[in-house]
Amino acid sequence: MQRYSGFGLVKHALSHHENWERQWRNPTPKKQYDVIIIGGGGHGLATAYYLAKEHGVKNVAVLEKGWLGGGNTARNTTIVRSNYLWDESAALYEHSMKLWEGLSRDINYNVMFSQRGVLNLGHTLQDMRDIQRRVNANRLNGIDGEVLDTRGVQEIVPILDCSTRARYPVLGASWQPRAGVARHDAVAWGYARAADAQGVDLLQNTEVTGFKIRDGQVYGVHTNRGDIEARTIGCVTAGNSGVLAKMAGFRLPLESHPLQALVSEPLKPVLDTVVMSNQVHGYISQSDKGDLVIGAGIDGYNGYGQRGSYPTVEHTLQAIVEMFPIFSRVRMNRQWGGIVDTCPDACPILSKTPVKGLFFNCGWGTGGFKATPGSGHVFAASLAKGEMHPIAAPFSIDRFHSGALIDEHGAAGVAH
Amino acid sequence: MFLIYCPYCEELREEPEFHAKGQAHIARPQDPEACSDEEWGDYLFFRDNPRGIHHELWVHAIGCRKFFNITRNTVSYEILETYKMGEQPTITAESLSRDDKTADGVQVADGGQQTVGASDSAVNFVRGAKV
Numbered sequence: 001m002q003r004y005s006g007f008g009l010v011k012h013a014l015s016h017h018e019n020w021e022r023q024w025r026n027p028t029p030k031k032q033y034d035v036i037i038i039g040g041g042g043h044g045l046a047t048a049y050y051l052a053k054e055h056g057v058k059n060v061a062v063l064e065k066g067w068l069g070g071g072n073t074a075r076n077t078t079i080v081r082s083n084y085l086w087d088e089s090a091a092l093y094e095h096s097m098k099l100w101e102g103l104s105r106d107i108n109y110n111v112m113f114s115q116r117g118v119l120n121l122g123h124t125l126q127d128m129r130d131i132q133r134r135v136n137a138n139r140l141n142g143i144d145g146e147v148l149d150t151r152g153v154q155e156i157v158p159i160l161d162c163s164t165r166a167r168y169p170v171l172g173a174s175w176q177p178r179a180g181v182a183r184h185d186a187v188a189w190g191y192a193r194a195a196d197a198q199g200v201d202l203l204q205n206t207e208v209t210g211f212k213i214r215d216g217q218v219y220g221v222h223t224n225r226g227d228i229e230a231r232t233i234g235c236v237t238a239g240n241s242g243v244l245a246k247m248a249g250f251r252l253p254l255e256s257h258p259l260q261a262l263v264s265e266p267l268k269p270v271l272d273t274v275v276m277s278n279q280v281h282g283y284i285s286q287s288d289k290g291d292l293v294i295g296a297g298i299d300g301y302n303g304y305g306q307r308g309s310y311p312t313v314e315h316t317l318q319a320i321v322e323m324f325p326i327f328s329r330v331r332m333n334r335q336w337g338g339i340v341d342t343c344p345d346a347c348p349i350l351s352k353t354p355v356k357g358l359f360f361n362c363g364w365g366t367g368g369f370k371a372t373p374g375s376g377h378v379f380a381a382s383l384a385k386g387e388m389h390p391i392a393a394p395f396s397i398d399r400f401h402s403g404a405l406i407d408e409h410g411a412a413g414v415a416h
Numbered sequence: 417m418f419l420i421y422c423p424y425c426e427e428l429r430e431e432p433e434f435h436a437k438g439q440a441h442i443a444r445p446q447d448p449e450a451c452s453d454e455e456w457g458d459y460l461f462f463r464d465n466p467r468g469i470h471h472e473l474w475v476h477a478i479g480c481r482k483f484f485n486i487t488r489n490t491v492s493y494e495i496l497e498t499y500k501m502g503e504q505p506t507i508t509a510e511s512l513s514r515d516d517k518t519a520d521g522v523q524v525a526d527g528g529q530q531t532v533g534a535s536d537s538a539v540n541f542v543r544g545a546k547v
Contacts, residue, residue, distance in 0.1 A: 242465030253461035255438065256490075301436035304467045304491045310417050311432045344461045401457035 001197035004108055023189060024196035029203050029228055033061045035383055036221060036230040038208050038244065040064025042073040042184070043361060043368065044236035045191035045202075046376020047383070049107070052198035054377075055384035060200045061230070063223060065207035069188025072238050075306075075338030076369040077261050077283065077295040079274055081118045081179035082143050085134045088394040088406045089347055090141040095391055096374025097143075097178065103373055109190030111182050112288065116273050118179035119153060121323070123168040123279040131174045138176075146175045156273060159326050167322060168280050181274060181285055181293075187372055211248045217356040218248070234359045234383050239304065239339025241362035250354050252362065253400045254341045257298040258308035259366055260316070262335040264327075266290030275323065282319030291333060294320055298340060298366060307337045340365050345405040350379055350392035359383060360397070418493075420474070423500045424482045437473040439463045440485045467491055469509040474498075 002008070002021045012020060035051060037044045040062045051057045064070075080100055082093035104110050122128040128147075135145040149172045154162040162170045196202055203225070212220035212227065220229035235244050239256045267290050276283035282296045296316035299308040313335060321328045343349060343363035348371070350361050361379045364371060378389040388396065399405055418431040445451050445459055464470070470490045475483045487496045487505045496507045 240467070243467050246466075251462045251464070253463065255463055255465055256467075301488070302438075302465065302470055302472065302490050303493060305493055309431055341465075400461040401453045403453070403457075 001108075001193065004110075023193040024202050027201045027203065029061065029206065029223075029225055030201065031227075032229040033201070034059040034230060035232045035234065036060075036228060037062045037234045037236060038221070039071075039236035039238070039240075040068045040188075040192070040202060040204065041071050041236065041238065042069060042188050042191065042372040043238075043364075043375045043379070044234075045069070045188055045195055046372050047234055047236060047361070047379045048200045048202075048376075049191045049195040049198065050377050050380035051384060052195060052200050055380060057384055058199040060195075061228065062195070062200060062202050063206045063208055063221070063228070064202070064204050067204050068192050068202060069185055072338040072340065072368060073184055073188045073372075075259075075261060075336055076184055077285070077293050078181045078184045078287075078369060079118065079179070079276075079283065079285065080113070080182055080370040081176050081274075082370070083118070083120070083134065083138050083145055083174060083176045083179065084408060085137050086406050086408060087137075087141060089408050090138065090143060091391050092348075092374055092378070092395070093371055094141065094143050095377065096371045099373035099377060100182065101178075103182075103187075103190075107190045107194040109186060109193060111186045111190055113180065113182040114288075115178050115180040116285075117156070117175060117177045118274040118276060119148075119156065119173040119175055121153065121173045121275065121277040121279070122171050123277065124171070127279055128171050131172065135174050144176055144178050146177075148173045148175050157271065157275060159270060160275065160323060161325055168277075179274065181287075182369075184369060187369075191372075191376070208244065208247070211355070211358070213248065213355055213358075216354075218358040231357050232359070232383055232386070233357060234361060234379060236361045236379070238362065238364065238368065239341050241341050241360060245353075245360070248353065248355050248358055252341075252349065252360070252397070253344055254349075254363055255302055256304055256339050256341050257301070258303045258305065258337040259295070259298045259340045260308040260312055260335060260337045261293065261295040262313065262316070262332050263287070263294065264292040264330045265333050267292065267330065270326075277319065277323060280319040280322045282316055282323065284320055284324070292320075292327065292330065294332075298342065299337075304339055305337070306339055340368075342366070344400070346408045347406040348375070348395055349397050350375070350382065350388065350395040351397040352388065353397065418495065420486070420495065421498050422476045422479060422482075423484050423498050424480045425476065429476070429479055433476060433479045435475050435477045437475055437483070440471045440473040466509070469496070469507070469512060471505050471508075 037048050048060050048062045082097040084090045084093050122131045135147050138145040150162050153173045207224045208221045210222040242254050245252045271286040274285040284294050299312050341362050342365040349363040378392040381389040419428045421428050471487050474486050486498050487507050
């Protein structure tokens with residue numbers, strides 16, 4: 001792999017940037033691999049990278065039915081934070097946060113991770129009690145956090161309507177300074193390039209159409225490019241996880257919903273942090289390009305269409321304008337949807353399945369992007385050892401039968 | 417935006433009047449105390465999540481406030497029929513695949529309206545229960 005550096009940039013400038021090597025190969029599928037990862041999004045590519053780098057499992061294929069990072073990795077609002085309430089999820093997301101902090105150097109790819117802080121606003125007394133509880137829980141888990149009052153919020157975001165005239169006055173917020181945003185496409189491309197350099201085969205336009213299962217043990221997949229064999233298979237397919245589970249003959253406690261996001265026309269820098277509000281139900285940041293990146297809740301119905309309904313767009317923008325009257329005349333540029341697989345307890349599933357050798361990493365719902373490095377890291381360890389990593393273990397599918405749910409609904413400031 | 421025919425109001429109304437409430441025809445086990453953890457977990461949490469024909473429960477929240485059912489394609493989002501509580505769908509994945517009308521890439525959900533749990537035992541457990 002040609003390493004990226006400032007010196008390299010200068011060197012390639014001398015040849016008009018015409019001699020950069022391709023970031024990854026486009027190999028033909030082998031008949032057999034040690035491990036197959038289904039799904040070439042951020043989580044799948046990260047899993048493949050850590051498998052090769054940390055566990056020495058280099059005979060790995062990533063099967064992607066479309067192109068790398070073309071699903072939810074390319075469709076999210078790029079927010080990264082780890083201020084979750086419960087110990088299990090705090091451990092998972094903070095593990096991820098620590099990896100984010102060294103990621104660009106680790107994979108030699110600028111993922112533009114910007115720790116500009118995230119505010120979760122409180123608008124009612126109960127919001128503020130929940131925020132205090134969560135920030136205390138975060139601190140006990142070694143995660144940075146502060147409780148701010150209205151004045152503290154106004155100092156960080158001067159353009160936020162913190163007046164008492166607001167319909168839902170801002171009473172305060174939780175503030176995680178280490179949180180922020182990252183360039184989502186670069187995360188997928190960076191992991192892809194780093195995994196490819198380790199010898200991982202990235203197979204695009206390769207769609208899994210079925211599993212080869214004998215005596216309850218998976219030993220391969222059928223694809224549109226022929227059968228490929230492996231006795232360990234990790235399925236990381238987000239919204240389509242239910243479809244793959246059905247191919248393998250079991251069900252998951254998941255429902256797939258459209259989640260929409262939109263960006264405005266580019267503006268001069270006006271918002272240098274991330275603002276989320278559970279109560280008025282929207283979140284916003286400003287990209288380096290200048291456009292406002294906006295998201296809110298899922299469309300309520302099940303859907304695989306990668307688009308949603310206009311009433312949800314309207315609701316989203318009502319929330320943004322409620323918080324930021326200054327944006328009332330900003331025009332929206334683009335709008336899209338991704339398919340998120342939501343779990344009943346709003347926590348992911350990292351688990352073995354009824355089929356031996358087949359592992360699922362799914363159910364991230366509306367908050368998977370921030371977990372990309374951590375998810376890949378612990379899932380790779382689980383695939384390499386055949387046993388779930390201690391951080392992943394509480395997220396077993398068994399919890400929906402044992403009742404040991406990890407109920408992060410609302411408690412984590414998840415705006416859904 | 418959906419225009420949804422409420423079978424009680426008997427008119428087409430706009431989507432914001434309605435709320436989707438998930439998979440329809442899930443029968444509550446007749447004797448919950450007798451359920452195993454698997455059966456109860458399946459009833460509470462496990463759902464068909466088909467890419468294709470889906471029977472789902474909706475409520476006309478700011479209309480007549482009644483619950484009813486919709487058969488809808490989760491890929492094209494086309495609403496195929498709406499029907500009242502206690503009724504059964506006339507259009508199912510099976511009926512469409514018999515007529516060979518399923519769109520490309522649409523998965524046929526097996527069991528349709530009567531699958532309740534992930535395990536066979538849970539399905540058998542509620543089989544015969546009136547929905």
